[in-house]
């Protein structure tokens with residue numbers, strides 16, 4: 001797919017450019033995969049930030065952009081809740097959501113001072129302008145392209161004016177199912193251009209975007225993209241003209 005090799009100007013002919021995926025199958029694959037992995041995921045990753053200084057420094061820079069006592073939402077926290085713990089420890093009122101009931105139950109039993117909710121990021125029922133910041137580390141990788149624009153519209157909606165957004169993803173051009181131990185989970189990788197397109201189109205501006213190489217030998221060996229953005233206007237779907 002070469003669709004994102006150039007910055008994209010929205011026009012009518014491009015509105016159907018996303019790859020078609022069986023949405024229910026993709027969603028169910030995530031539930032099954034993370035429900036099955038909840039204990040291992042917790043054990044392996046709950047303290048991962050202590051051995052990933054790059055990620056910790058990124059989150060530290062991000063947190064300096066957010067005011068004291070801020071309300072932070074972490075989406076796709078899993079059972080490790082590693083970024084949610086960081087936000088709690090930094091003094092923010094932290095809410096974390098995940099699609100997997102088992103991940104949420106394990107996180108809830110393990111970490112105090114974080115408000116955990118089982119919730120689909122594609123069906124968030126938060127009021128508009130609720131959060132000062134939203135974090136999504138390695139969770140939008142599970143959202144099919146057909147749904148990704150709707151997610152960015154909703155992120156814009158739930159963030160307060162000038163609210164901040166942090167995203168981490170695996171870099172690349174893949175979209176499909178990953179097979180492991182007899183299980184299959186939908187995921188996709190992102191290019192910088194694709195992220196920039198989503199950020200620009202839905203009322204944000206980029207504050208920082210970086211690619212990092214797989215510098216830690218214990219992690220999945222992929223290039224990653226880290227992005228910080230700010231909501232600069234309320235996205236009004238009716239006002240967009242193609």
Ligand SMILES: C[S@@+](CC[C@H](N)C(=O)[O-])C[C@H]1O[C@@H](n2cnc3c(N)ncnc32)[C@H](O)[C@@H]1O
Pocket residue numbers: 030031034045075076077078079080081082083097098099100103119120121122136137138139142143
């Ligand atoms: C790779 S894990 C990332 C966990 C954590 N943020 C980290 O960096 O270690 C992805 C998480 O996203 C969750 N997820 C996938 N699709 C989701 C959805 N539609 N709504 C909420 N969470 C979702 C999965 O259940 C899983 O726990």
